[in-house]
Amino acid sequence: MNLTKKTILITGGGSGIGYATAKRLSEEGNTVIIAGRNAAKIEKAGKELGLTGIVCDVTDEVAIAALVARIKNEFPDLSVLINNAGGALLYTLGEGAGAFDKAKTEFETNYFAPVRLTETLLPILQEQPEAAVVNITSNVSFHPLIILPTYSDTKAALHSHTVALRMTLAKDTNVKVFEVMPSLINTEGSGPIGGAENGIPPSVVADDIFNGISNNLYEIYVGDTGQQRDDYFSNPFTAVEQFNQGL
Template sequence: MNITNKTILVTGGGSGIGYATAKYLSEKGNKVIISGRNAEKIEKAGKELGLDYIACDVTDAVAVNSLVNRMESKYADLSVLINNAGVANLYKLGEGAGAFEKSKQEFETNYFGPVRLTEALLPLLKKQPEAAIVNITSNVSFHPLVVLPTYSDTKAALHSHTVALRLTLSKETNIKLFEVMPSLINTDATKEMGGEQHGLPPLVVAEDIFKGIEEDRFEIYVGETGRQWADYFANPVAAVENFNHGLF
């Protein structure tokens, strides 16, 4: 799929992967709009990048509806949606862990958010000559990390949803559905888990998204994810234990 001269919406565009992806795709000749729940942060990012920006919390139905109305009225040529907004809680399951509240917060943003926004924007995307949805999941979508247990749950759910929606849309529309599975990336959100020391720069994800879409690779593995995927399907038990070595 051609990924130039497109109008693209990137959620969670105020920092990290979203910021880097918005910047990279803009430099490739696309009109990029970024959104984020923190109004000051997304305004700052928009001004730094010279991009249009919209404050929107993807867990808020009213805010999402407003965002969709704005896209329909001002960006009717929207052809690419990148669902990147996400939150994660670093902890371990067990007595007193607060897993219910943590998972509820994570699912609202990481799963229900993109599910709702995607469905709401499908009518607009269907109008374009070619269109794409890009869901950012993770290497934990196929094997959980015990210190990101319910975050892993959300990404596994989004992976499953992505596969089902891809098959459905392939029969009914010209919308292509891509899934991006990064390994550890150096962002503000990964500092507590060694992102600064061991993570890849967010630009790597942006570059792989661009290449993956161009090459119609519907599952885009970033960093160590491709090797981890192969290891998991060769021996799931050993792969999960190796992935969590020293953490349990």
């Protein structure tokens, strides 16, 4: 897919992977819009990168309706949606863990939000000669990290949804569906699990996203994810044990 001179919306674009990807895609001659719920971050990122920033909580139905209305009015040529907004809660399962409430919070952002936003924007995407939906999942899409248990659940669910969406849209639309699976990334939220010391820079993810989409790689593995996936499908039990060793 040609990823230049496109109009692109990135959720969670105020920092981390979203910010780096917005920067990379802007440099390729695309019109990039970033959205996020933190007004200060979005305003700052928009000014730094010289692009449009829209304050929007992707879990809020009213806010999503307003975002889509603005896209229709100001950016009717939108051809790429990158569902990047997400959140993770670090904890372990067990009595008193509050897993239900934590899972509900994570699923609202990590799963239900991209499902709703994608479906709402599909009419616009389908009007373009070439279009794409890009879902940012994780290496935990195929095996859990036990200190991020329900976050892992959300990414497994989004992975499954992405595969189904890809197969369905390929039947009668021009909309391609990509999935990006990063391993540990150095972001603001990854510090407690070693992201600052061992995480990949977000700019590497941005480069892999650009290169992967440009080469029609529908599953884009970043960092250690490709090897971790191969290990899992070779010997699932051993792979999961090694993935969670010491936790």
